[in-house]
Amino acid sequence: MIHWNIAAIVGVPGVGKTSLCISAAGVLGYRYVNYGELMLDVAKSRNLATNRDEMFNLSIEVQEYLWKTAAIKIKDMQVSSNKILVDLHGVDRSNIGYIISLPIGIISPDIIIVVESSYENIIQRRKSDKFRERKLDNLESITEYMNILRMSMVAYSVIYGSHLTLLENDDFEKCLNELIKVLSESY
Numbered sequence: 279m280i281h282w283n284i285a286a287i288v289g290v291p292g293v294g295k296t297s298l299c300i301s302a303a304g305v306l307g308y309r310y311v312n313y314g315e316l317m318l319d320v321a322k323s324r325n326l327a328t329n330r331d332e333m334f335n336l337s338i339e340v341q342e343y344l345w346k347t348a349a350i351k352i353k354d355m356q357v358s359s360n361k362i363l364v365d366l367h368g369v370d371r372s373n374i375g376y377i378i379s380l381p382i383g384i385i386s387p388d389i390i391i392v393v394e395s396s397y398e399n400i401i402q403r404r405k406s407d408k409f410r411e412r413k414l415d416n417l418e419s420i421t422e423y424m425n426i427l428r429m430s431m432v433a434y435s436v437i438y439g440s441h442l443t444l445l446e447n448d449d450f451e452k453c454l455n456e457l458i459k460v461l462s463e464s465y
């Protein structure tokens with residue numbers, strides 16, 4: 279059994295992190311934070327952006343400021359909530375490559391849960407998302423992204439001593455039960 283305060287739930291866009299986290303947090307009574315939404319809230323409060331697209335088109339320096347400010351807000355939440363599920367990609371990519379988006383140095387997750395699924399499932403979920411226009415990357419691109427994410431999270435957990443779990447999100451209820459089991463068996 280391990281003790282934890284912050285669990286990071288990571289995965290490529292459309293794999294199902296948000297749906298799983300919201301359900302698990304509801305069942306377990308833990309606080310849920312969507313890192314991208316928190317960054318957007320900060321951006322909106324500073325009149326820097328009104329939506330995600332605008333935010334991700336801001337200069338890298340401004341995006342870094344939003345990213346750090348959001349991390350500090352999560353750190354402050356630890357005072358009132360002893361267990362927080364943070365929903366984020368874990369690794370982000372741009373035209374020049376990949377970068378770990380865990381805010382190392384400000385908050386350090388005790389548990390990292392990597393949510394994975396097949397290419398076909400991810401593309402299907404991106405296509406059927408009614409709320410957002412999503413990029414339909416090809417098989418090579420998503421496979422590379424998932425491999426880099428998995429390797430990065432392994433490296434992170436070795437260096438920082440976090441507990442690492444890989445979850446396959448094929449059947450939603452099955453994956454949700456596994457997520458709840460991992461979180462509730464740790465204290």
Ligand SMILES: Nc1ncnc2c1ncn2[C@@H]1O[C@H](COP(=O)(O)OP(=O)(O)OP(=O)(O)O)[C@@H](O)[C@H]1O
Nearest residue numbers: 290291292293294295296297403407447448449450
């Ligand atoms: N196991 C599943 N089977 C079928 N559909 C699923 C499953 N898990 C999630 N979905 C659906 O896939 C879509 C994308 O899920 P969700 O928004 O949770 O992904 P995400 O990983 O949080 O994406 P992003 O990082 O871009 O926010 C949603 O419509 C959700 O209902």
